[in-house]
Amino acid sequence: MPKDDLKTAYRLVGTRPNRPDGLDKVTGRARYGADISAPGMLHAAVVRSPHAHARIVRIDASKALALDGVKAVITRADFPTGLTGDDWNLQENTLAGDVALYDGHAVAAVAATSKLLAQDAARLVEVEYEVLPHVIDVDAAMQPDAPIIRAGTADHSVPEGMHPNVVKYIEFGHGDMDAGFAAADLVRAQSYKTEATHQGYIEPHACLGQMGEDGKGEMWVCTQGQWYIRRMCSAVLGTEASQLRVTPSEIGGGFGGKTTIFMEPLALALSRKAGGRPVKLVMSRAEVLRATGPTASASMDVKMGMKADGTITAASVNFRMQGGAFIGSSPVGEALSCALACYTVPAVFHQGYEVLANRPKAAAYRAPGSPMAAFAVESLLDEMCVELGLDALVVRLKNAAREGAKASYGPTYNRIGLVESLEAAMAHANLKVPLGPNQGRGSAAGFWFNHGGETSVSLAIGEDGTVTVSVGTPDVGGSRASLGMMTAETLGIAYESVRVNIVETGALGVNEPTHGSRATFASGLAAVEAAKQAIAQMCARAAAEWGIDAEAVEWLDGAAVPAGPNAGKFPPMSIAEIGAKMGSTGGPISGHHEVTAGGVGASFGAHVVDVEVDPETGRTTVLRYLVVQDAGRAIHPAYVEGQYQGGAVQGIGWALNEEYVYGADGRLQNTVFLDYRIPVASDLPMIDTVIVEVPNPGHPYGVRGVGETGITPPLPALANAIAAATGARLRSLPMSPPKVLAAIKAKAHG
Amino acid sequence: MSKIHVSTTVNGDAVEFLADPRDTLLDCLRDQLGLTGTKEGCGTGDCGACSVQLDGVLVCSCLVLGAEAEGKTVATVEGLSTGPDLHPLQRKFIEHAALQCGFCTPGILVAANALLAQNPDPTETEVRYWLAGNLCRCTGYDKIIRAVMDAGAEMRGVN
Amino acid sequence: MVEINLWSGLRRFAGDQVVISVKGDTVREILDALVTAHPALTPVIKAGVSVSVNGQIVTNMSAAIDPLDEVYLIQRIKGG
Numbered sequence: 004m005p006k007d008d009l010k011t012a013y014r015l016v017g018t019r020p021n022r023p024d025g026l027d028k029v030t031g032r033a034r035y036g037a038d039i040s041a042p043g044m045l046h047a048a049v050v051r052s053p054h055a056h057a058r059i060v061r062i063d064a065s066k067a068l069a070l071d072g073v074k075a076v077i078t079r080a081d082f083p084t085g086l087t088g089d090d091w092n093l094q095e096n097t098l099a100g101d102v103a104l105y106d107g108h109a110v111a112a113v114a115a116t117s118k119l120l121a122q123d124a125a126r127l128v129e130v131e132y133e134v135l136p137h138v139i140d141v142d143a144a145m146q147p148d149a150p151i152i153r154a155g156t157a158d159h160s161v162p163e164g165m166h167p168n169v170v171k172y173i174e175f176g177h178g179d180m181d182a183g184f185a186a187a188d189l190v191r192a193q194s195y196k197t198e199a200t201h202q203g204y205i206e207p208h209a210c211l212g213q214m215g216e217d218g219k220g221e222m223w224v225c226t227q228g229q230w231y232i233r234r235m236c237s238a239v240l241g242t243e244a245s246q247l248r249v250t251p252s253e254i255g256g257g258f259g260g261k262t263t264i265f266m267e268p269l270a271l272a273l274s275r276k277a278g279g280r281p282v283k284l285v286m287s288r289a290e291v292l293r294a295t296g297p298t299a300s301a302s303m304d305v306k307m308g309m310k311a312d313g314t315i316t317a318a319s320v321n322f323r324m325q326g327g328a329f330i331g332s333s334p335v336g337e338a339l340s341c342a343l344a345c346y347t348v349p350a351v352f353h354q355g356y357e358v359l360a361n362r363p364k365a366a367a368y369r370a371p372g373s374p375m376a377a378f379a380v381e382s383l384l385d386e387m388c389v390e391l392g393l394d395a396l397v398v399r400l401k402n403a404a405r406e407g408a409k410a411s412y413g414p415t416y417n418r419i420g421l422v423e424s425l426e427a428a429m430a431h432a433n434l435k436v437p438l439g440p441n442q443g444r445g446s447a448a449g450f451w452f453n454h455g456g457e458t459s460v461s462l463a464i465g466e467d468g469t470v471t472v473s474v475g476t477p478d479v480g481g482s483r484a485s486l487g488m489m490t491a492e493t494l495g496i497a498y499e500s501v502r503v504n505i506v507e508t509g510a511l512g513v514n515e516p517t518h519g520s521r522a523t524f525a526s527g528l529a530a531v532e533a534a535k536q537a538i539a540q541m542c543a544r545a546a547a548e549w550g551i552d553a554e555a556v557e558w559l560d561g562a563a564v565p566a567g568p569n570a571g572k573f574p575p576m577s578i579a580e581i582g583a584k585m586g587s588t589g590g591p592i593s594g595h596h597e598v599t600a601g602g603v604g605a606s607f608g609a610h611v612v613d614v615e616v617d618p619e620t621g622r623t624t625v626l627r628y629l630v631v632q633d634a635g636r637a638i639h640p641a642y643v644e645g646q647y648q649g650g651a652v653q654g655i656g657w658a659l660n661e662e663y664v665y666g667a668d669g670r671l672q673n674t675v676f677l678d679y680r681i682p683v684a685s686d687l688p689m690i691d692t693v694i695v696e697v698p699n700p701g702h703p704y705g706v707r708g709v710g711e712t713g714i715t716p717p718l719p720a721l722a723n724a725i726a727a728a729t730g731a732r733l734r735s736l737p738m739s740p741p742k743v744l745a746a747i748k749a750k751a752h753g
Numbered sequence: 754m755s756k757i758h759v760s761t762t763v764n765g766d767a768v769e770f771l772a773d774p775r776d777t778l779l780d781c782l783r784d785q786l787g788l789t790g791t792k793e794g795c796g797t798g799d800c801g802a803c804s805v806q807l808d809g810v811l812v813c814s815c816l817v818l819g820a821e822a823e824g825k826t827v828a829t830v831e832g833l834s835t836g837p838d839l840h841p842l843q844r845k846f847i848e849h850a851a852l853q854c855g856f857c858t859p860g861i862l863v864a865a866n867a868l869l870a871q872n873p874d875p876t877e878t879e880v881r882y883w884l885a886g887n888l889c890r891c892t893g894y895d896k897i898i899r900a901v902m903d904a905g906a907e908m909r910g911v912n
Numbered sequence: 913m914v915e916i917n918l919w920s921g922l923r924r925f926a927g928d929q930v931v932i933s934v935k936g937d938t939v940r941e942i943l944d945a946l947v948t949a950h951p952a953l954t955p956v957i958k959a960g961v962s963v964s965v966n967g968q969i970v971t972n973m974s975a976a977i978d979p980l981d982e983v984y985l986i987q988r989i990k991g992g
Contacts, residue, residue: 031831205802206854412919650893
């Protein structure tokens with residue numbers, strides 16, 4: 004039976020129950036990274052480089068150590084040597100070695116008996132720097148005269164003769180480019196730039212770490228992935244992974260930025276040096292902005308060929324991205340793979356360069372790389388539609404990727420829902436609202452792969468027939484609700500009878516973080532399999548008691564029942580009855596599932612935005628905003644809407660306001676939320692959503708994963724709307740009022 | 754540096770603590786009194802996660818010194834509901850899925866409570882401007898605004 | 913024989929071929945056969961690639977491969 008036909012049969016999936024952690028979160032009881040203390044606890048503070056690029060000549064901590072109450076100071080000399088590859092990158096970013104590579108790069112750390120004392124002591128650590136030339140901009144970093152950030156970093160992919168700051172080169176494509184462009188009625192090429200933006204989670208990074216001289220340790224930390232914290236801290240410290248027990252706190256937002264380590268090994272190293280006393284380390288907002296993962300900045304060229312009827316005949320992209328001073332941190336490969344993924348184009352060619360710059364080590368940020376790519380490609384597509392007098396949504400639909408088509412990045416698509424999403428967007432009432440003066444409407448499509456990944460889930464039947472599910476994916480946006488719903492649906496019991504716990508690293512096999520929109524997909528898939536194992540055991544227990552074959556028992560509405568009239572006549576044996584006597588029928592009943600989850604279904608979306616641009620100030624007001632996206636199946640529609648709305652608003656911030664601003668000295672100038680301005684409530688209208696459901700055949704309930712695609716279309720959709728409102732085309736983000744005003748004036752004079 | 758003895762009232766309870774002259778009210782609530790429901794998101798008064806009421810006035814507790822609480826009354830998220838029932842705002846936030854990570858939630862609840870106390874029937878625009886000092890990065894604010902307006906309606910007895 | 917589609921950045925390590933036919937019944941066997949035939953690909957494969965089989969990323973190196981399967985090597989993707 005096709006999964007869609009099952010829809011009406013679902014009892015819980017598709018409903019909106021209260022989330023299980025809601026009560027703790029509205030009462031202030033939920034415990035986040037900074038909310039835990041331990042007996043004997045010390046507080047840490049970090050000494051950071053004020054220079055974008057500087058040789059560390061000397062570190063003298065004697066004055067700090069002379070302060071009463073200061074228990075330990077660490078520098079890179081306290082860490083093991085000889086690391087390679089990603090491990091070396093992580094260690095180097097945790098604490099600078101010979102050279103500080105960006106403004107805010109950690110140089111030393113202090114532990115003391117109070118937070119204020121630790122901060123005082125950090126100021127007393129004397130660091131002598133020899134300032135080196137720096138480079139911030141991605142294009143500048145590729146120029147022949149650019150300072151070399153780290154010679155010899157480039158990998159095998161980089162062609163001969165490129166600047167040493169170019170560390171990766173990627174190209175791929177298919178089809179005959181010359182023939183494709185020759186077949187077009189209109190060929191256009193443009194260049195685009197996006198600045199780095201930060202994930203902007205409201206909770207700064209925080210951890211409490213304890214480690215003894217024997218390398219055994221514990222950590223409480225806000226993270227998207229406790230096993231990643233374990234592996235990375237152990238690698239950086241040279242300890243054994245299984246000797247570190249990592250418990251995830253509630254997490255105050257991550258968006259990809261909490262899938263890696265930044266300062267966590269410092270707490271452990273300080274603890275080890277301070278005789279094993281626990282050490283709490285909480286970042287300030289300025290530390291978060293200066294020294295944790297923003298996303299990459301990008302410089303992009305796109306060329307596209309289109310027939311007069313809107314058929315795209317060929318497209319090429321050339322992207323340059325910097326992800327800080329460390330190889331492998333930019334999402335240039337992802338950006339290229341997403342760039343043209345929405346369309347079926349006979350000839351495509353992609354080229355990308357990863358470039359080092361004196362900036363913090365970029366981390367993943369919601370659909371890494373895809374928003375920048377969409378900004379470039381969807382802007383050019385819109386511009387060409389305007390020139391040809393075509394409706395951009397119609398053109399997108401005409402060229403839309405469909406099941407069985409070859410993706411721009413190679414393989415053939417399975418069942419996907421871009422066409423359905425575009426059609427739903429085109430039918431929405433928002434598109435019929437008439438626009439006034441200085442108002443414009445813009446649209447864009449977006450894509451993200453979604454991800455499966457390493458997953459381990461365990462489920463146990465309680466003595467009263469209630470159920471505990473242990474998962475390893477921290478809950479960033481309601482996954483305990485969706486996982487509990489799928490488990491209860493499978494077991495045929497009440498949603499309230501299931502408790503989903505996010506557990507520490509000792510309790511399950513290795514899990515990847517909550518990233519790639521995988522928590523509801525992969526932990527959900529594993530929870531359903533674990534529930535099926537428990538069901539099989541419970542049926543066997545009933546069969547044994549009834550004296551019939553296990554195959555003659557089936558599971559129905561939370562109870563074992565005889566499979567048919569021939570199986571015998573027995574009343575249903577409920578999960579509560581089975582749980583109550585499991586000790587005397589063979590022992591505890593549980594299920595578990597370990598898998599590197601496959602069956603991932605890509606998620607496509609389409610956004611339409613109406614704006615009004617003030618011709619006097621250049622300020623853009625979002626009048627209405629529509630998000631349409633294929634969820635596969637919305638387990639808990641309210642939290643699916645929440646992902647759509649949150650993703651869209653992050654994208655709106657990226658499009659209109661947010662950027663890393665550097666001075667000529669290479670220092671980040673906007674290190675507080677007043678200056679790094681994320682959207683506030685009064686900036687926005689309600690965000691309208693349409694959940695399209697084209698079930699993913701690779702998941703028992705059809706889930707695709709909904710977290711990431713939503714941040715992709717806003718960047719180009721807003722650029723397209725501003726162009727429609729003003730006639731001025733902005734090709735560089737953010738489209739802040741001064742830039743929009745300048746573009747309007749240039750247009751008027753041009 | 755010697756510490757300052759502070760006597761104050763928090764959520765109706767008389768409390769005392771010793772504050773370093775540099776300690777903020779936020780530090781004192783969290784570290785001295787164990788009231789960790791009030792959050793620090795920025796330390797510069799930009800995010801509103803540390804919102805509390807001080808003598809009935811909505812403030813960012815990261816911008817108030819602990820010593821300033823002497824003789825005053827402080828209301829935090831932990832005091833929103835002390836009986837068996839949740840405050841309508843708390844209940845509506847859960848029902849409307851108005852929180853994802855939940856980190857900004859305590860500050861927004863305290864701020865929204867202050868709004869409804871002085872303006873029981875705010876327009877959507879009024880709610881949006883009142884909460885403009887409370888950053889949320891997860892929700893896009895849509896469901897938060899709906900929850901606040903629905904709680905206001907319930908408190909007015911409209912539904 | 914199984915056909916492995918290379919992204920074009922890999923082609924210069926494989927004699928400019930777009931598609932390479934190799935023998936093998938599992939993901940591991942076809943990747944081994946690929947680097948045996950084109951040793952210059954070794955660092956790329958070692959650095960990590962994603963293997964797409966019939967449109968799905970396959971991570972289990974022992975997963976069976978049928979000669980009719982569509983096999984692509986693509987960039988390794990990470991998520992937020």
